[in-house]
Amino acid sequence: MSKFLYLFWNNEGLSKSTSPERMQELTKAWMSWMAELKQNDHVVQPGERLDGSGMMVRGKSKTVTDGPYAEAKDTIGGYLVIQATDLAQAVELAKGCPVLSGDGLVEVRPIIS
Amino acid sequence: MQDIPELVDHLFRREAGKMVSYLTRLFGLSRLSLAEDVVQDALCQALQSWSLHGLPDNPSAWLMRVARNRAIDLIRRDSQLGELAPELTGLLQIREKTLESQPDFEKVIQDDQLRLMFSCCHPDLSSEVQVTLILKTLCGFSVAEIANALLANVDSIEKRLGRARKLFRESGSLAEVTDAAAFSERLEAVYQAIYLLFNEGYHGSQSETTIREDLCYEALRLALLLCEHPQGARPRTFALVALFCFNAARLPGRVDAEGFLIQLESQDRSTWDQQLVGQGFAFLEKSAAGNELSEFHLEAVIACLHSSAETYANTDWNRILELYDLLYQFKPTPIVALNRAIAAGYSRGPDEGLRELESVPDLSKLKDYPFYPAAQGEFHRQAGRFAEARLCFQMALDLARNPAEAQFLQRKLATCESEC
Numbered sequence: 001m002s003k004f005l006y007l008f009w010n011n012e013g014l015s016k017s018t019s020p021e022r023m024q025e026l027t028k029a030w031m032s033w034m035a036e037l038k039q040n041d042h043v044v045q046p047g048e049r050l051d052g053s054g055m056m057v058r059g060k061s062k063t064v065t066d067g068p069y070a071e072a073k074d075t076i077g078g079y080l081v082i083q084a085t086d087l088a089q090a091v092e093l094a095k096g097c098p099v100l101s102g103d104g105l106v107e108v109r110p111i112i113s
Numbered sequence: 114m115q116d117i118p119e120l121v122d123h124l125f126r127r128e129a130g131k132m133v134s135y136l137t138r139l140f141g142l143s144r145l146s147l148a149e150d151v152v153q154d155a156l157c158q159a160l161q162s163w164s165l166h167g168l169p170d171n172p173s174a175w176l177m178r179v180a181r182n183r184a185i186d187l188i189r190r191d192s193q194l195g196e197l198a199p200e201l202t203g204l205l206q207i208r209e210k211t212l213e214s215q216p217d218f219e220k221v222i223q224d225d226q227l228r229l230m231f232s233c234c235h236p237d238l239s240s241e242v243q244v245t246l247i248l249k250t251l252c253g254f255s256v257a258e259i260a261n262a263l264l265a266n267v268d269s270i271e272k273r274l275g276r277a278r279k280l281f282r283e284s285g286s287l288a289e290v291t292d293a294a295a296f297s298e299r300l301e302a303v304y305q306a307i308y309l310l311f312n313e314g315y316h317g318s319q320s321e322t323t324i325r326e327d328l329c330y331e332a333l334r335l336a337l338l339l340c341e342h343p344q345g346a347r348p349r350t351f352a353l354v355a356l357f358c359f360n361a362a363r364l365p366g367r368v369d370a371e372g373f374l375i376q377l378e379s380q381d382r383s384t385w386d387q388q389l390v391g392q393g394f395a396f397l398e399k400s401a402a403g404n405e406l407s408e409f410h411l412e413a414v415i416a417c418l419h420s421s422a423e424t425y426a427n428t429d430w431n432r433i434l435e436l437y438d439l440l441y442q443f444k445p446t447p448i449v450a451l452n453r454a455i456a457a458g459y460s461r462g463p464d465e466g467l468r469e470l471e472s473v474p475d476l477s478k479l480k481d482y483p484f485y486p487a488a489q490g491e492f493h494r495q496a497g498r499f500a501e502a503r504l505c506f507q508m509a510l511d512l513a514r515n516p517a518e519a520q521f522l523q524r525k526l527a528t529c530e531s532e533c
Binding site for chain 1: 120123124125126128129150153156157159160161162163164165166167168253254255256257258
């Protein structure tokens, strides 16, 4: 088994106008995807979700700027460490991620052991 | 597969309504938007946390705690809330301590919801604005969902909500409904708003029916909530609940697989929700206590006769006609008169029905209503006059207000043509 990092690039971006019903739908989809991963012993570290805000510290000048990126949809919304037999399986498992239903993106990166 | 802790259907929506009600009492009606923002944040946080870590033991309490903490943060940070801060923060902290240990917290929240429901029915707001506001604040619908359910556009829904918020902002605590006298004064408006909410869901149709059915179930939930209020627990409210139960029981048989309306006559009665019919009977019985007779009583009994009839033909049309006679005295509207005429036709034959249709008062008000010529067409068809029937259905079809109505009337027209 090898370890992989999933980075969830924000999808539809929750806003003031996202309905409670839609949020519940998303929560449900995430919970069942996570439960399936756990059940098959793929979850190494359940990860965290990240807030959209934050600061960037950049370069030699140590410039500090607001927020990771200008567009909320271009930010990393969370991460998760899983284990899989190989990259192909890790990619296959990522296809069930609900972030995709909002046209988001899962970055799958092997962790160097 | 191991058991995944299940999220109760519509939990977010329900909890949103409860939290907005609770926070609105703490912040005051003038800061309704603030309460809504806090609740939206709490729900976002739930999504973030629960999606990776699973459901907490008590999701409702979790949400309420997060919303409260967020509210305390805001109060501390917002200078505009500054004056209120010590008092509010104190209040919030007392709540925090006692929240879980307080056995009657559900009751507190229930009272908050009732209070907000009465506040939404402010006399300076039109019933259309009242219903929109109730859906947004108490029922946890988004603007887009309300627009979809009420067949309005997003802009007009935003405008309605803006009007209400402005009124609340400007009139401050004057808009609050706190004492018994104010409750009594507003009760009628609350009835009308809930009644309208149900009818918005029940009548008019489109392919997207789920969201409209939700309106019916929300109206039923609010009417049941009203029964929990000392001044709301009265025969008229029970009759309203009974009416909703009997009508909601028929929702599952009302549309076909493509989402088109099936008329009562052709519905599969085995799909009707017998549990709701039973609940309807229980509330009808409660509504008979005392000597109050309201239009809700009459409508409930009519709905009861429809929902408990084994077949369309076996329906007690004589009794329904009597009830419509009475109902017309309470509600002398052209629609009631039209329904009365239809009942007369089923009770005494199609020609009698046609005569009654012609003598409907204020007929001009129904000139754009497709179901008036449709009723004429139906009685002509029953009398075997297919050419006349076809003309009437064609007239009805020309008046159709949406694709579902058009499709429904098109089918009517087609049956006539095949019988010619």
